Amino acid sequence: MEEIDHLGHERSKIEFDVEAMKIVWAGSQRALEVSDRISRLVASDPIFRKDDRTILSRKELFNTTLRKSAHAWKRIIELRLTEEEASRLRFYIDQPAFMDLHWGMFIPAIKGQGTEEQQKKWLPLAYKMQIIGCYAQTELGHGSNVQGLETTATFDPKTDEFILHSPTLTSSKWWPGGLGKASTHALIYSRLITDGQDHGVHGFIVQLRSLDDHLPLPGITIGDIGIKFGNGAYNSMDNGVLRFDHVRIPRDQMLMRVSQVTREGKYLQSDVPRQLVYGTMVYVRQTIVSDASCALSRAVCIATRYSAVRRQFGSQDGGPETQVIDYKTQQNRLFPLLASAYAYRFVGEWLKWLYTDVTQRLQANDFSTLPEAHACTAGLKSLTTSATADGIEECRKLCGGHGYLCSSGLPELFAVYIPACTYEGDNIVLLLQVSRFLMKTVSQLGSGIKPVGTTAYMGQVEHLMQCHCDVQRAEDWLKPSVILAAFQARAARMSVACAQNLSKFSSQEEGFAELSADLVEAAVAHCQLIVVTKYIEKLQQAIPGKGVKEQLAALCNIYALSLIHKHQGDFLANGCITPKQASLVNWQLRSLYAQVRPNVIGLVDAFNYTDHYLGSILGRYDGNVYPKLYEEAWKDPLNDSVVPDGYHEFIRPMLKQQLRTARL
Numbered sequence: 001m002e003e004i005d006h007l008g009h010e011r012s013k014i015e016f017d018v019e020a021m022k023i024v025w026a027g028s029q030r031a032l033e034v035s036d037r038i039s040r041l042v043a044s045d046p047i048f049r050k051d052d053r054t055i056l057s058r059k060e061l062f063n064t065t066l067r068k069s070a071h072a073w074k075r076i077i078e079l080r081l082t083e084e085e086a087s088r089l090r091f092y093i094d095q096p097a098f099m100d101l102h103w104g105m106f107i108p109a110i111k112g113q114g115t116e117e118q119q120k121k122w123l124p125l126a127y128k129m130q131i132i133g134c135y136a137q138t139e140l141g142h143g144s145n146v147q148g149l150e151t152t153a154t155f156d157p158k159t160d161e162f163i164l165h166s167p168t169l170t171s172s173k174w175w176p177g178g179l180g181k182a183s184t185h186a187l188i189y190s191r192l193i194t195d196g197q198d199h200g201v202h203g204f205i206v207q208l209r210s211l212d213d214h215l216p217l218p219g220i221t222i223g224d225i226g227i228k229f230g231n232g233a234y235n236s237m238d239n240g241v242l243r244f245d246h247v248r249i250p251r252d253q254m255l256m257r258v259s260q261v262t263r264e265g266k267y268l269q270s271d272v273p274r275q276l277v278y279g280t281m282v283y284v285r286q287t288i289v290s291d292a293s294c295a296l297s298r299a300v301c302i303a304t305r306y307s308a309v310r311r312q313f314g315s316q317d318g319g320p321e322t323q324v325i326d327y328k329t330q331q332n333r334l335f336p337l338l339a340s341a342y343a344y345r346f347v348g349e350w351l352k353w354l355y356t357d358v359t360q361r362l363q364a365n366d367f368s369t370l371p372e373a374h375a376c377t378a379g380l381k382s383l384t385t386s387a388t389a390d391g392i393e394e395c396r397k398l399c400g401g402h403g404y405l406c407s408s409g410l411p412e413l414f415a416v417y418i419p420a421c422t423y424e425g426d427n428i429v430l431l432l433q434v435s436r437f438l439m440k441t442v443s444q445l446g447s448g449i450k451p452v453g454t455t456a457y458m459g460q461v462e463h464l465m466q467c468h469c470d471v472q473r474a475e476d477w478l479k480p481s482v483i484l485a486a487f488q489a490r491a492a493r494m495s496v497a498c499a500q501n502l503s504k505f506s507s508q509e510e511g512f513a514e515l516s517a518d519l520v521e522a523a524v525a526h527c528q529l530i531v532v533t534k535y536i537e538k539l540q541q542a543i544p545g546k547g548v549k550e551q552l553a554a555l556c557n558i559y560a561l562s563l564i565h566k567h568q569g570d571f572l573a574n575g576c577i578t579p580k581q582a583s584l585v586n587w588q589l590r591s592l593y594a595q596v597r598p599n600v601i602g603l604v605d606a607f608n609y610t611d612h613y614l615g616s617i618l619g620r621y622d623g624n625v626y627p628k629l630y631e632e633a634w635k636d637p638l639n640d641s642v643v644p645d646g647y648h649e650f651i652r653p654m655l656k657q658q659l660r661t662a663r664l
């Protein structure tokens, strides 16, 4: 049967080169080719099916994780996939798995914190999957406060070993992904004790399970922590609990790049800053920003396609009703999310560059940019994951009732995504780290230390504290210099206000505690400025393809102006803009929405997602929503029989009972 493109009319209106936009989204022609090939490979392999995931029991679901992971590994070997292709393969399989932690945290931690010798010993085993590793930092009693971890690693000079021990219930490792059932090894973060002295938290490679029969090694108690939020979703992951009862490991299994323990038990600190023990978190936070653009774009793609298919009200003379995407309220909710997806893509690209740069500097013993890398990764991780979690939920609502069906793909996407606001650092805790960095920057302004990088704007603080926005007509809001000036003035004024208020407290600590809500808002303003700045910088590059740059510029303006609208309290209260200028923002936004409206289907097609990856009937490429929704309903196990299983036991007696009562 010929396939009909129900969105064909929409596609015929697109004014820009979608293929060229696909390259911009993917990052390069080659990246697009890899993504395209691998996503199709996954979509065409029945082992990677996922349409039944929300109705599987936990055991069945975990079994599919094992089967998919083993099959993925087999395909990686058979097809001799590169590291990049293998990582794309895991991405498109789209099921949280122990493999994510093995490749995403265990290996990077050994690379970042292990000596050359340790890397030589452990990395080949890990690369060949001869061991499976996880990242075990968090404990039942402590997650955010890493310095408060309780697990101990006590050096025994007699045997040249560390003794790993969980002294209390709250010291039980709790949450690490892959720990519960799959991992053979873990990177354990624990307090290092030598000669009775506590040197704080360090990383240790510890074998947990036998490589022969997978049983826990002596002294180790280990299991899964239980079912998590939502059907399917993150329940494919075996987040685990682990306790040590005086477990011995050789001394050379402490990761010793940052500090060492000698054969005699002497503790030595190298020139490398202690914070490098936290380096894996910086790496992962950076990847989470790009992941946010993927999750948000996925939800936006579903909501946009469905909004073009769905019609309500407005039928004239028996003609079709209005497409819901043409309602201004729908556009006002949806288009800023579309713009955010692109904005996070570009800031994610930049953050990847920043991370690569800081890593190269660290290798050359230049630690000067580490604080900024920490602040940027922490802040942007927090900003983008919070907005993405909210955005996915908004997309569900944009799809009306059908968005609540699992077959829309949105409930599972939401459930799998929301822990991103918590893992790799609770979002508020991370914003407080950013505000510390900002307060330090402000306090150094008078001392001749010139702020650089993302805080360079603070160098013009005197100007930013008193400048006026010169918007007079709505179109003035389209000037990048005007947008940047408004965001810089807002961020600078909020930070300076916090710094001034902090100085009123007798101690910095008391001030930080009292003003933490304001500090978090100042950190958000700074992070939004980074996203806007990096988007504007992206637009200054050559971007080939008919109409591509124009669409990206329109989205950049939508991103920035919708933020000014949403946070107009900040902009007005700090005198960065006037009420009249705030209202001109709305005028300009409406005109931008009209400009992108004919192109929105093209803008989501540019994500190049397969129907398999989207996992949504509402977001199907061909827009053939209703017949497929109808078909899908009949697949529900409840519809296996016409009369439900419990009819004779429960429904029938009740009906008969009611009959008797009625006769009475």
Ligand SMILES: CCCCCCCC/C=C\CCCCC/C=C/C(=O)SCCNC(=O)CCNC(=O)[C@H](O)C(C)(C)COP(=O)(O)OP(=O)(O)OC[C@H]1O[C@@H](n2cnc3c(N)ncnc32)[C@H](O)[C@@H]1OP(=O)(O)O
Residues within 6 Å of the ligand: 094, 095, 096, 100, 135, 137, 138, 143, 144, 145, 146, 147, 177, 233, 275, 276, 278, 279, 281, 282, 291, 370, 371, 374, 412, 413, 416, 422, 423, 424, 425, 426, 429, 430, 433, 436
């Ligand atoms: C539908 C299906 C779809 C499938 C999709 C698949 C989805 C799967 C995707 C991804 C999988 C993700 C898996 C998630 C795995 C999660 C793992 C984890 O969560 S691991 C645990 C993470 N834990 C944390 O993040 C803890 C947070 N806490 C901290 O980071 C720190 O403790 C702290 C909050 C920073 C506080 O630390 P400390 O008490 O030491 O701090 P301070 O005194 O404030 O700081 C001291 C100085 O150190 C600087 N600092 C702090 N951290 C860092 C750092 N990381 N790097 C550099 N410098 C740092 C800080 O700035 C201070 O500096 P100064 O002010 O003294 O100069």
Ligand SMILES: Cc1cc2nc3c(=O)[nH]c(=O)nc-3n(C[C@H](O)[C@H](O)[C@H](O)COP(=O)(O)OP(=O)(O)OC[C@H]3O[C@@H](n4cnc5c(N)ncnc54)[C@H](O)[C@@H]3O)c2cc1C
Residues within 6 Å of the ligand: 101, 135, 136, 137, 138, 141, 142, 143, 144, 145, 174, 175, 176, 177, 234, 239, 419, 422, 423, 424, 425, 426, 427, 428, 429, 432, 516
């Ligand atoms: C799905 C998932 C996967 C995970 N995977 C791993 C893993 O692989 N490995 C691993 O080691 N860990 C993992 N974790 C643990 C995760 O890193 C922690 O849960 C996270 O760091 C938050 O710490 P917490 O749970 O202690 O939260 P808490 O710090 O207890 O937070 C509770 C509340 O207190 C607030 N709060 C805490 N401190 C402050 C403060 N100083 N000021 C103001 N408010 C504060 C927070 O904002 C939050 O609202 C995972 C967690 C989840 C949910």
